[in-house]
Amino acid sequence: MDIKYILPFLDGLKNILEQFGMVGIERSGLYKKDYMAVDKDVTAIIGIVGELRGNVAYSMSQDTAKNIVSSMMMGMPVEELDEVARSGIGELSNMVTGNASILLSENDVNVDITPPSIVFGSDIYFIISSVDTITVDLKTPAGEVEVNIGLEI
Amino acid sequence: MDSLYKPFIESTANIIGQMTGLHIDLSDQVCEEGQEISSLGVTSIVTFAGVRRGRFLIDMVPELAIKITNNITGVEYKDVREYDVLTSIAELNNIIAGDAITVLNDELKLSLRLAPPIVLCGKEPIISIPKLSSVTIHGSSDHGDLKINIAFEKEG
């Protein structure tokens, strides 16, 4: 999988988190899965169609999600992932999608990104793609975010 | 707007019938949905883009997901988390959505293309779709309830 297809999704998240003051984001791991299974409790998924086809999933624990929403609300404490907090992750997903989409077109990748869906719950188990998946762990001040990229190329 | 929903509604009942022999009763009522959908247990989502962007979601109780898989594969599965059960529901959704967008592309020239289906199960998942209005159609079968949800972005 060409890095030019992956970077926009990592940088998209990084750019938006930085705008909310979460700086110093690092890649802490990169590995390959046979298919994209995810078992974290909060996952935002966007689809890709065009010269590529696939899904990108941003997954995190409930604690990471709460910390991110707290940063979005200028540090207001977030006790639970209620409707307000969930809408925060929704806003964030929209912004990341928009940003990634701009970065892809700047890299001359001709794709459309579909609207994000965000899943909240506990004991969640996903199969997001049955194709080879690249997983990148991002260490952020809010906690770990796992970025799963499954593309049919 | 009805012309956008109708192909999905028709394909759902037809394709589940053809592939599994199960009869699905879908309500005539098309309900406006809020931004959050509570899952019945197993959910598959297919998103698409073209002239319009959107999402098709099919959601069902675990019993029905298992029954559908057993009928498609001829194998007796018990646990909804098995790979074959989840991927069967994803594939079913892919076929329904593919059938529906073929109709939409022919009739309305929407040039829609599908992203691969995703599927999930869990304890009371909530699926949120920011910024999109959607409709839900409830349904039932002898093996439990299901619902479908269809969302389209506005034109332009």
Place this chain on the structure above:
Amino acid sequence: MKIMTVDDSAIVRKIIRSAVEVLDYEVVEAKDAKEALDILEDEYEDIALILLDWNMPGMDGFEMLELIKKDKHLRHIPVMMVTSETGGENIIKAIQTGATHYLVKPFTIEELTKRILECLGRG
């Protein structure tokens, strides 16, 4: 006087509420254009400013802006469009239709406060 926020996202309404309350204005929240128009029908005389999200399900913010600017009771109320899109065309379209200001998400509280004060002529 009151400031109205029209946004489908609960978190954006909450952020706007916290900024507006510091300025000693009361906040009226609406989650979509329909709810906002219902509230305006009764309370338009008390509304000093409308912060209007562009991208909402149902009627979008731009369509609502057009309605506001055509209504003889509402058209004097300043409207600030809030959007996540950075496209210049939309800004021009909104200003031409009668929006007073334009705010791009994500914004800081300082930016939001400054824009609100500008809209209210206190900048």
